[in-house]
Amino acid sequence: MVQWIIGKWDAFSHDVYLNFIKESRYLLILDGLKTTILLSITAILFGIVLGGLATLLRRSKYGFLRAIGYTYVDVIRGTPSMMQLLVINFVVFASVNVDLFVVGTVAFGLNSGAYISEIFRAGILSIDKGQTEAGRSLGLSSSQTMTYIILPQAIKNILPALANEFIMLIKETAIVGYIAMRDLTKAGDIIRSLTYDAYMPLLAVALLYYLLVKILTLGIEWLERYLRASDMR
Amino acid sequence: MVQWIIGKWDAFSHDVYLNFIKESRYLLILDGLKTTILLSITAILFGIVLGGLATLLRRSKYGFLRAIGYTYVDVIRGTPSMMQLLVINFVVFASVNVDLFVVGTVAFGLNSGAYISEIFRAGILSIDKGQTEAGRSLGLSSSQTMTYIILPQAIKNILPALANEFIMLIKETAIVGYIAMRDLTKAGDIIRSLTYDAYMPLLAVALLYYLLVKILTLGIEWLERYLRASDMR
Amino acid sequence: MIVVNGLCKTFDKTPVLRGIDEHIHQGEKVVIIGPSGSGKSTFLRCLNLLETPTSGTILIEGEDITAPGANVDKIRQKMGMVFQQFNLFPHLNVLDNITLSPVKTGKNTKEEARDIAFSLLKRVGLEEKAGSFPGQLSGGQKQRIAIIRALAMSPDVMLFDEPTSALDPEMVGEVLQVMKDLAEAGMTMVVVTHEMGFAREVASRVLFMDEGLIAEQGEPDEFFKNPKNERTRSFLSRVGI
Amino acid sequence: MIVVNGLCKTFDKTPVLRGIDEHIHQGEKVVIIGPSGSGKSTFLRCLNLLETPTSGTILIEGEDITAPGANVDKIRQKMGMVFQQFNLFPHLNVLDNITLSPVKTGKNTKEEARDIAFSLLKRVGLEEKAGSFPGQLSGGQKQRIAIIRALAMSPDVMLFDEPTSALDPEMVGEVLQVMKDLAEAGMTMVVVTHEMGFAREVASRVLFMDEGLIAEQGEPDEFFKNPKNERTRSFLSRVGI
Amino acid sequence: TLKGPDKKLVVATNAQFPPFEYVTEAGQGVIDKYDGIDILIVQEIAKDHGFKIEIADMEFNSIIASVTTGKADIGVAGMTDTADRRENVDFSIPYWVAVQTIIVPETNTDITSAESLKGKKVGVVTGYTGDSALSDMGDINLLRFNKGIDAVMELTNGKLDAVVIDSPTANRFIEKFDGLKAVYDDTVFETEQYAIAVQKGNQELLDKINSTIERLIANKDIERFAEEIDARFQS
Numbered sequence A, B: 001m002v003q004w005i006i007g008k009w010d011a012f013s014h015d016v017y018l019n020f021i022k023e024s025r026y027l028l029i030l031d032g033l034k035t036t037i038l039l040s041i042t043a044i045l046f047g048i049v050l051g052g053l054a055t056l057l058r059r060s061k062y063g064f065l066r067a068i069g070y071t072y073v074d075v076i077r078g079t080p081s082m083m084q085l086l087v088i089n090f091v092v093f094a095s096v097n098v099d100l101f102v103v104g105t106v107a108f109g110l111n112s113g114a115y116i117s118e119i120f121r122a123g124i125l126s127i128d129k130g131q132t133e134a135g136r137s138l139g140l141s142s143s144q145t146m147t148y149i150i151l152p153q154a155i156k157n158i159l160p161a162l163a164n165e166f167i168m169l170i171k172e173t174a175i176v177g178y179i180a181m182r183d184l185t186k187a188g189d190i191i192r193s194l195t196y197d198a199y200m201p202l203l204a205v206a207l208l209y210y211l212l213v214k215i216l217t218l219g220i221e222w223l224e225r226y227l228r229a230s231d232m233r
Numbered sequence C, D: 001m002i003v004v005n006g007l008c009k010t011f012d013k014t015p016v017l018r019g020i021d022e023h024i025h026q027g028e029k030v031v032i033i034g035p036s037g038s039g040k041s042t043f044l045r046c047l048n049l050l051e052t053p054t055s056g057t058i059l060i061e062g063e064d065i066t067a068p069g070a071n072v073d074k075i076r077q078k079m080g081m082v083f084q085q086f087n088l089f090p091h092l093n094v095l096d097n098i099t100l101s102p103v104k105t106g107k108n109t110k111e112e113a114r115d116i117a118f119s120l121l122k123r124v125g126l127e128e129k130a131g132s133f134p135g136q137l138s139g140g141q142k143q144r145i146a147i148i149r150a151l152a153m154s155p156d157v158m159l160f161d162e163p164t165s166a167l168d169p170e171m172v173g174e175v176l177q178v179m180k181d182l183a184e185a186g187m188t189m190v191v192v193t194h195e196m197g198f199a200r201e202v203a204s205r206v207l208f209m210d211e212g213l214i215a216e217q218g219e220p221d222e223f224f225k226n227p228k229n230e231r232t233r234s235f236l237s238r239v240g241i
Numbered sequence E: 001t002l003k004g005p006d007k008k009l010v011v012a013t014n015a016q017f018p019p020f021e022y023v024t025e026a027g028q029g030v031i032d033k034y035d036g037i038d039i040l041i042v043q044e045i046a047k048d049h050g051f052k053i054e055i056a057d058m059e060f061n062s063i064i065a066s067v068t069t070g071k072a073d074i075g076v077a078g079m080t081d082t083a084d085r086r087e088n089v090d091f092s093i094p095y096w097v098a099v100q101t102i103i104v105p106e107t108n109t110d111i112t113s114a115e116s117l118k119g120k121k122v123g124v125v126t127g128y129t130g131d132s133a134l135s136d137m138g139d140i141n142l143l144r145f146n147k148g149i150d151a152v153m154e155l156t157n158g159k160l161d162a163v164v165i166d167s168p169t170a171n172r173f174i175e176k177f178d179g180l181k182a183v184y185d186d187t188v189f190e191t192e193q194y195a196i197a198v199q200k201g202n203q204e205l206l207d208k209i210n211s212t213i214e215r216l217i218a219n220k221d222i223e224r225f226a227e228e229i230d231a232r233f234q235s
């Protein structure tokens, strides 16, 4: 029995050595984790800008601007993100020589921008119509009402939803290996291709994603509690 | 000018011939589309069962059952679906020899089950607490109140959300190539590897996804209108 | 009939009911008034076990309903409750709203429940609404249906929590009329309301609640003419009596 | 001061206002009553252009506010509006609620607006609440702040849409008192309300609206004693007068 | 570990690697819709030992996981035998010597050897021989793609300086795309050999496979397969 445990343990530590320690393979994982996090951050920032823009377009007075905003959101939400990534890389950026990180940022930023635009829209709609009416009836203009009354309140509903979108994005970026970026998933793939070990790199990477997401989720919960608490004033 | 258009048209129709007509390659696409649709359907059905079960677990009196339900939802929502697919295929089903379609159904069913459980929960919470109180105050038991009062109302909020989850699922399944299933995305990949055409297979597949999603979205909008209309009675 | 002893209820450390002792006898019409937040609704909901008391006992016809193992569903069947927000079931028509509980709890057969429902509908003048859905009714009609829905279970007591507060002023009268008829028919009633006219006319006893306690009580004539408690006086003057 | 001619408003083919003609003079206190859905709120909101009239004209001090190109924001600054649901800005404290509009529209400097706010707060006895947030106030306090928030723009007319309907009965009095003070100070007021006591006491004229039209109007004494219209009579009897 | 009475052999491959394995006209390949040198070898194995073949076409990265977990019996996808990999699978005797080819644009003059790739952006396919060979060299800006075609696309788009991939595949790419040429450097790329992977310890199956491969090598059948495929591809 003891023998058996020792044997298992030896096999396990040998596997760990082979998959992570030998040739400093853990560095691949750390590097991949860094890329996953950085890419998610730049993409969400770009997505927020695009989402804001799309929201403005969709609230525009002019039909064709509304149509542009609508089409953007519609197409992105209607196609798999993998398709978007491939089209961005091989069609849009076909003959432009930019850093892959930029391509990734654009692809995932475009993707999340559509969802973020929906978040913005819902956030604005979540504010009672009475607030707009009160603002307008006091003689504030439409944009003043939006700036001083609606947005400051909507932000509380938008922030947690944005953070959630960030988490979604982290998980979505698992496909950037297709454009040769070396994210967390790809790091696991590379190790797998070196050691041909089916389980360990896979489970290690899954665990890292889980921890990353968990930490952020706890952060969001804290944020929501904080925002709710500050509502009670 | 006319010359130029004719030239372009010829090139285009040659590309169409090469990518889709030659050797009946369009059959690959049709087959892939069928797999994508069938897999999404079986997965959502399995997901509904799992989601219902997880909701029951999470509403249970017993702490450990609640913990199981919670952990399931938490882990699935905390990891990329690609990781789940790989782990299900290579770890869970490692030494079980079942049809790939079953593996795909289980993997994506497990995935959507967690999100569906959240949909169920939100649907139940969306019914005013007063309804439960009215039911209980009339002497109905907790499960009678759920069966006759809460669920019939919640279903209206749940149906459109479920349909949306179905759309999400269709897009998610774009990664089943990893477990050797030949879905729509994979069909496009195969054609690309045969014709070395960067654009056409990609755009054709993206368009098909878009159309599929669009048709379903219109269906959901109709459903929502119908449900709202039937609310007015 | 209802005996409440030392009833306390605390929400997250905030005491809302702070020791209520009260006897309500068969056939009494008790009206509860008091400022917002004084615990009126909470008291009513404890009688029905919609809130679980933190401490104290409630005996209904001698049975301790707060005892562990008490059959809560059975107890609730003896007590009808009417809410401020009506809480009709929007997916069922009026007839089904009324017959659901008698049928599902096994109290009546479908046919019996139907007959009872129609005689109750006649009583409140809403026979022709049997097939309508709640969304098609006015507030006053909704509340009248809510009352007879509770009556269909043949309760021994009826509890009302501000049944007219959510109504347009025009519709208050029709609901109060149904309640007056019910009182005349001898029903035991506990009513939280701001309608002082109703209290004066119908109540056999008025309770004034303040900060989780019954601060004062009495027969309506005496109570409204000579309130003894300082808080009662200021409350009554603020609501314009 | 306000001249309304042939005002019609249709929502999705449903006519809600069906041709209203009305003159409201400087200093008048007009109280509008009528059954639910008769168009009272819609009429008030049209005056303020919160609803765009379908047809008809509205002249405020001679200026046609329904004309294309009318400066809507400027016009609204001359008309204060108070809503049933208060609609205070929950993310701003009381002082900022009051000073936001005067400052942002360029009517006053920050300091001026602050001074005005404090003198208004004193007028309604809420000076010490300047730093509080709306969530910390009672309903009556909220509505008093909403009134002076509108007053801070020095409007020529004040529009009130059921300002006491969402209040606990205890708090109705304090809000009506502020409105009475305002009336005595000579403000032109148009008030939709179910508070008949207030109408009797304060109104210079009572309008009864029914199905999108002004069915009857008159001075309060005469109006309540001898309503001529059949609908008015049945309405008044239903609300208990 | 072969399942069922019909001796079914599940073959894991990634059929996007011509000329070794690729998908051909729907339903008319050598085995199912699949064709290629590896597929022909598999067909021989089936003939020799009475197996019924089932092809599982998956991402390259999934092939070994399928073999180690027993979801597939063998992995055949132009896989190179290395010491690290031997810890997790057993390899057959090699059946092909892989020569790596550097693909560069015709206009390129400064890439003449593997050494000159240093400091350049070079595309490879994750897990392919080129990947491991260049990884060992260091100093190269290595971009690992999931598919060879994606790497070559990026090269023709001017976003890469070179792509390093197995020579038969490289030849296909150079034929298909205008403006590309091959650069060879046998000195630096140590010779790597393709072998078939089986689950660790499955000596019985390994012996059967080895016997077939030995026969094919002795008869020079594999070269013949390569020519056959080449001819079929040209048409």
Ligand SMILES: Nc1ncnc2c1ncn2[C@@H]1O[C@H](COP(=O)(O)OP(=O)(O)OP(=O)(O)O)[C@@H](O)[C@H]1O
Residues within 6 Å of the ligand: C011, C012, C016, C034, C035, C036, C037, C038, C039, C040, C041, C042, C043
């Ligand atoms: N579920 C709950 N959780 C926490 N606090 C509660 C809850 N229900 C009621 N309270 C608090 O208990 C106190 C009494 O509430 P209750 O509803 O009984 O008052 P009430 O007398 O009915 O007032 P109202 O006239 O406004 O209906 C209030 O301060 C309220 O905020």
Ligand SMILES: Nc1ncnc2c1ncn2[C@@H]1O[C@H](COP(=O)(O)OP(=O)(O)OP(=O)(O)O)[C@@H](O)[C@H]1O
Residues within 6 Å of the ligand: D011, D012, D016, D034, D035, D036, D037, D038, D039, D040, D041, D042, D043
């Ligand atoms: N935005 C809208 N869209 C469609 N119909 C509306 C809208 N606003 C009001 N209505 C309808 O117009 C009619 C008159 O509404 P209004 O709010 O003016 O009535 P009211 O006299 O103020 O009633 P209450 O006393 O209930 O406030 C109602 O039938 C209402 O349903």
Ligand SMILES: [Mg+2]
Residues within 6 Å of the ligand: C040, C041, C042, C161, C162
């Ligand atoms: Mg209450």
Ligand SMILES: [Mg+2]
Residues within 6 Å of the ligand: D040, D041, D042, D161
């Ligand atoms: Mg109104």
